Amino acid sequence: MQTEGIFSEVGSRMGSMFLRTRWLYKSLTGGESEQIAAERQMGRHLAKAYLDQIVLDEDEIALRWVEWLGRKLESHLTSDKRDFSFYVVKAQEANAFALPGGFIFVTRALLDLCQFETNEVACVLGHEMGHVVRLHAINRLLTNKLVHLITRRVPVGGVVSSAVIGVIGDLVEKGYSRENEFEADIFGARLAWASGFEPFGAVRFFRRLAEMGGNQGGVEAYFSSHPSFSDRIKALGPAIRDFVDTP
Numbered sequence: 001m002q003t004e005g006i007f008s009e010v011g012s013r014m015g016s017m018f019l020r021t022r023w024l025y026k027s028l029t030g031g032e033s034e035q036i037a038a039e040r041q042m043g044r045h046l047a048k049a050y051l052d053q054i055v056l057d058e059d060e061i062a063l064r065w066v067e068w069l070g071r072k073l074e075s076h077l078t079s080d081k082r083d084f085s086f087y088v089v090k091a092q093e094a095n096a097f098a099l100p101g102g103f104i105f106v107t108r109a110l111l112d113l114c115q116f117e118t119n120e121v122a123c124v125l126g127h128e129m130g131h132v133v134r135l136h137a138i139n140r141l142l143t144n145k146l147v148h149l150i151t152r153r154v155p156v157g158g159v160v161s162s163a164v165i166g167v168i169g170d171l172v173e174k175g176y177s178r179e180n181e182f183e184a185d186i187f188g189a190r191l192a193w194a195s196g197f198e199p200f201g202a203v204r205f206f207r208r209l210a211e212m213g214g215n216q217g218g219v220e221a222y223f224s225s226h227p228s229f230s231d232r233i234k235a236l237g238p239a240i241r242d243f244v245d246t247p
Helices: 008-026 032-051 060-074 108-113 118-133 136-142 145-150 159-173 178-194 201-212 219-223 229-245
Strands: 085-089 096-099 103-107
Touching: 032 096, 032 103, 032 136, 060 085, 060 108, 060 118, 085 108, 096 118, 103 108, 103 118, 108 118, 118 136, 118 178, 118 201, 136 178, 178 201, 178 229, 201 229
Parallel strands: 085 103
Antiparallel strands: 096 103
């Protein structure tokens, strides 16, 4: 992976940005709008750094379809003021992840794995949006050990560039806590249901992965730090029935 030049702009601004965002999230005077704006700005620069490294899928129909799903889900968020951006990444690994501020990435391999089944993908996107809305993404970023390197005002390049790469890699490759994952599972299914999709698509998605044994398309590596598929299915079923059956 090339680091020289790619992160020069990001590295020069990231230190002050992390400091500002951390302060806003800890400050009693930082209002919700300021916090969301700071989070979005940080996420935008992280997304730019990530986009400089990867290749987006060239299938415009697939991208428009994912954006349509994402916009429909976004329109049914009850009290969130965030803006979301959706990307389809050309990669062999079947995964999806969210950067702080609402930048949602899904790989083409995951779409192919789901066979573009609308309800399943809606639940996946809703899950990742849940990590943003519930502040899992930003809280994890602000507690990342590599962030401390960035906020120590070290010289641009070198350590900063490596730290930015490490921050993105950590966000992409490692799972959240079990509690965060379960919360995002239910959030995604509930948001899908509110948006007119079938929430049990989330259960079918995990069953699909479980039947594969998690050993295809990078699935095993991506979900290795997540709760087991069986645990997530057991938790999701009753939770979905609860809000679907509630008048």
